[in-house]
Amino acid sequence: MSDARNTQIRNGTLASVALLIIFLAAWQWGPGLLNIPSFVVPPLSMVVTEFGHAWQYDHLMLHTGVTVGEVLAGFIIGSLLGALMGYLLGMSPTAEFALSPYILALQIAPKVAFAPLFILWMGFTVYPKILVAILIVFFPVMVNVLTSVRNVDPDLINLARAFKATRAQIFWKIEFPSSMPPMFAGLRIGSTLAVVGVVVGELVGGNKGLGYLLSLGEGQADTPMVFVSIVMLTLVGGIAYLGVILTERQVLHYLPARADRGL
């Protein structure tokens, strides 16, 4: 059983690595073979050279750092607000009833469309980008927490009540821990969406961040720089996602067969 599982993991890893090599090779030699000009799809080597160039002359690390900071700030603040709102609404059906139309409206509205507005309000600073990320992260976390608080088995609550638990004890011993798995599902989604929010904000206005570098490359028809920006953004999103997954494994260690489920 465990042998079969190990074989599966080994074969899977081998296949993944092989796919990566094929992809990188296709990137390097594919454009030349298909006569695709390098300003449309620059080969891998050109992008790597551009990476070194951007690192040296275009402050690539600074821009990446700014984007990472904005993503982190937006993600953390958005998750905290989303979770808080989820718990409050989850515990007060009246509040949920009163607020649900507005929350729904805000959720339907495309959050990235607020980016120009926020830049009008706050100028070319980091704040409008963070604000877009907050808005975008807020909803998946809030909805998941709200649903989980609503779906706690009423018999569990009654069990705690029969032991004479206070409202606070019911929250901290039953409701809060029950909400952890759905909350992490929301955080996973939020971590990747936070990058989207920040990039849109940076594309709309400002002179820092990977989104700015992206639009700079576009303006100069510098396709390799656009590719470098995209790769870096993917890395930032991937690391954010990985961070959530690793935290989740620590927190939800009690769930069966968590490790086998992969990403």
Next chain:
Amino acid sequence: MRAIGLITNRPAQQSAIRSDRCLRPMPEIVRLEYRNVTMRFAETGGRGTLTALKNVSFAVRDGEVVSLIGPSGCGKSTLLNIGSGLSAPSEGLAFVDGEKVEGPNAHVAFMLQKDLLLPWRTVTENVMLGVEIQGHATVERRARAQQLLANFNLAEFSNHYPHQLSGGMRQRVALARTLAVDPHVLLLDEPFSAVDAQTRMVLQRELAQTLKHAGKTALLITHDLSEAVTLSDRVLVMSHRPGTIIEEIVIDLPHREDPIARRHDLKVNDFVAHLMDRLDIGHDTVVKQAAGQSA
């Protein structure tokens, strides 16, 4: 077999006819009492009310195990909720240890068919839930949990998580959690109906021994007629909704602490057969068949 009418307000007479208790005449302490309890619910869909319980009165004495049986929806579980203070009756009163039940109180603990173990807590931590909520010292509650787990042969699983245990073990942990708060009265709502038949018999014996040795009082709700007969001192039969008690049966058999031994007593079958008759089990089909033949 002795089937007597509803005489719950006359405990003196009851004790006189209880063979095993006659040996030591002691003052009867009533641990749990329902007095003229009626429960109405608002009907789903709005108008009208639904009467779940009608004028239910009975008392459970110290150390006694009483089973409640009756058709589905006759309000058995509602009685349990009233006794544990989770819901208030529309009319009538419930008493635990002579005190009026006005909300959850520390003298009662309940256990359901669902184990209600918290998946993020280890076995020990689950057992400690009640004592933790009631604010006992950490050292004390840990000691209590370990003692109970040892009693139920679960000591080696104390650091396991619920998903790592079998259904029978999970119910044992739930029972340990119920006992950890040291309640005078246990309210048990079909505690073993979700485990397989053989495990159930083992769990029943463990429960019976624990109740006997700790001198706990228990009200057991069950659909399993032989469970009611083998575990109890008395069985109360409830009617269809609106639920009311239609018969009280004293199980005057030995070995209340060992239901497996009691099962070997052929008189158990007489009690079960009588209960089946009282619950009209099979009656519907008999009528239908008769109607079919005559048509």
